[in-house]
Amino acid sequence: MPDNKRILITGNNGYIGSVMAPWLQGQGFDVVGLDTGYFAPCTLVPDHTDVPTIHQDLRDVTASELAGFDAVIHLAALSNDPIGNLNEAWTREINSQGTIHLARLAKQAGVPRFIFSSSCIMYGTSEAAVVDETAPLAPRTEYARSKVEAEMALRALADERFSPTFCRNGTVYGLSPRMRFDTVLNDFMGNAFTTGRIVIQSDGTPWRPVVHVQDVARAFQAVVEAPLETVHNEAFNIGADQLNHQIRDLGQIAAAAVPGCELASVPHPGADQRTYKADFAKFKRTFPAFSFRWTATDGAKELYAAFRKIGLTHGMFTDKRFTRLSWLRHLLDSGSIDETLKWTDLKANNSREGAHVSTGQEAERSGNPIDA
Numbered sequence: 001m002p003d004n005k006r007i008l009i010t011g012n013n014g015y016i017g018s019v020m021a022p023w024l025q026g027q028g029f030d031v032v033g034l035d036t037g038y039f040a041p042c043t044l045v046p047d048h049t050d051v052p053t054i055h056q057d058l059r060d061v062t063a064s065e066l067a068g069f070d071a072v073i074h075l076a077a078l079s080n081d082p083i084g085n086l087n088e089a090w091t092r093e094i095n096s097q098g099t100i101h102l103a104r105l106a107k108q109a110g111v112p113r114f115i116f117s118s119s120c121i122m123y124g125t126s127e128a129a130v131v132d133e134t135a136p137l138a139p140r141t142e143y144a145r146s147k148v149e150a151e152m153a154l155r156a157l158a159d160e161r162f163s164p165t166f167c168r169n170g171t172v173y174g175l176s177p178r179m180r181f182d183t184v185l186n187d188f189m190g191n192a193f194t195t196g197r198i199v200i201q202s203d204g205t206p207w208r209p210v211v212h213v214q215d216v217a218r219a220f221q222a223v224v225e226a227p228l229e230t231v232h233n234e235a236f237n238i239g240a241d242q243l244n245h246q247i248r249d250l251g252q253i254a255a256a257a258v259p260g261c262e263l264a265s266v267p268h269p270g271a272d273q274r275t276y277k278a279d280f281a282k283f284k285r286t287f288p289a290f291s292f293r294w295t296a297t298d299g300a301k302e303l304y305a306a307f308r309k310i311g312l313t314h315g316m317f318t319d320k321r322f323t324r325l326s327w328l329r330h331l332l333d334s335g336s337i338d339e340t341l342k343w344t345d346l347k348a349n350n351s352r353e354g355a356h357v358s359t360g361q362e363a364e365r366s367g368n369p370i371d372a
């Protein structure tokens with residue numbers, strides 16, 4: 001039985017949380033989730049997990065709800081760049097102010113560890129060949145800024161009673177019950193499988209680190225179990241050197257996983273050319289026994305097998321349930337959530353109704369989605 005045994009995971013009904021929460025449960029942790037449930041009905045494959053969950057907006061959490069936990073793993077967020085474009089205030093309010101609120105209360109409630117799901121995207125465009133955790137942060141979007149602001153505020157809370165750790169993930173891929181098709185490799189695979197064609201909307205040269213969702217779950221476990229002095233107030237890029245890829249490599253990997261798939265590149269002016277390679281030496285040094293088990297090639301094969309099994313159609317692939325911005329817009333348009341992104345009384349009917357809609361309504365994406 002692990003020492004730091006009682007864990008609260010926020011965002012456990014999201015893409016990563018739906019994999020991480022049951023994984024940690026299976027490892028012997030006593031896991032409780034906290035999620036407002038925006039994407040609860042958005043399942044691509046059934047979620048058979050049984051994680052007790054506090055159905056709560058993190059902005060309304062109280063200290064008493066946090067008492068007794070050995071660690072908080074904080075995943076809950078508006079989780080990509082385009083949502084920031086919909087309304088910047090929401091991203092700031094939930095991702096930075098919400099995080100700070102949660103962390104202050106966790107500290108007040110005596111929770112010793114706070115693991116923050118951050119992002120390598122905060123490095124922005126980098127002139128440097130590789131960016132380690134000391135590289136200057138150059139957030140270019142509201143989403144990236146919200147991660148920087150949250151990290152800075154959490155650092156200021158660190159003391160002998162409270163240890164925040166910042167896990168800067170690359171873009172995550174792989175199968176989850178609450179699938180996202182708005183991240184790069186998942187999107188390429190969905191296109192490859194349902195249309196037989198991948199179109200890269202840039203020259204394909206930008207670099208991005210990617211990481212499999214199951215490896216993210218294992219890496220966070222390593223952080224939760226680490227001696228406090230090794231992770232106290234530390235940032236880690238989560239991944240491994242072989243997981244830095246150019247976008248065109250990821251296109252080739254996805255195309256190779258799907259028989260007969262074509263790969264095309266249509267560079268256009270204004271394409272997203274932000275580029276960076278992450279340096280993962282610090283994680284490797286701190287966790288020498290840990291290995292990232294998944295390669296992008298294995299992940300592409302896993303998705304191909306899963307898509308065959310469920311018979312993924314183009315309508316399912318482009319359904320709004322699997323693109324975070326489209327689903328939030330649906331919840332807003334149907335009156336299920338209000339202009340502060342809190343649930344209204346219409347929630348029960350509308351979100352359930354939406355959950356069964358598989359109209360193939362085109363998801364809102366511009367170009368290849370590459371950041372999360």
Ligand SMILES: NC(=O)c1ccc[n+]([C@@H]2O[C@H](COP(=O)([O-])OP(=O)(O)OC[C@H]3O[C@@H](n4cnc5c(N)ncnc54)[C@H](O)[C@@H]3O)[C@@H](O)[C@H]2O)c1
Nearest residue numbers: 011013014015016036038057058076077079117169172372
């Ligand atoms: N998926 C990636 O590629 C990636 C990469 C780097 C970092 N991250 C970070 O990891 C975390 C999880 O990402 P994900 O891909 O699982 O995202 P997701 O959108 O699938 O899940 C986020 C979850 O948080 C919940 N949530 C959002 N706002 C909330 C609020 N106000 N109160 C309570 N719950 C709320 C949602 O309901 C959802 O279940 C996020 O912090 C994201 O920024 C993700």
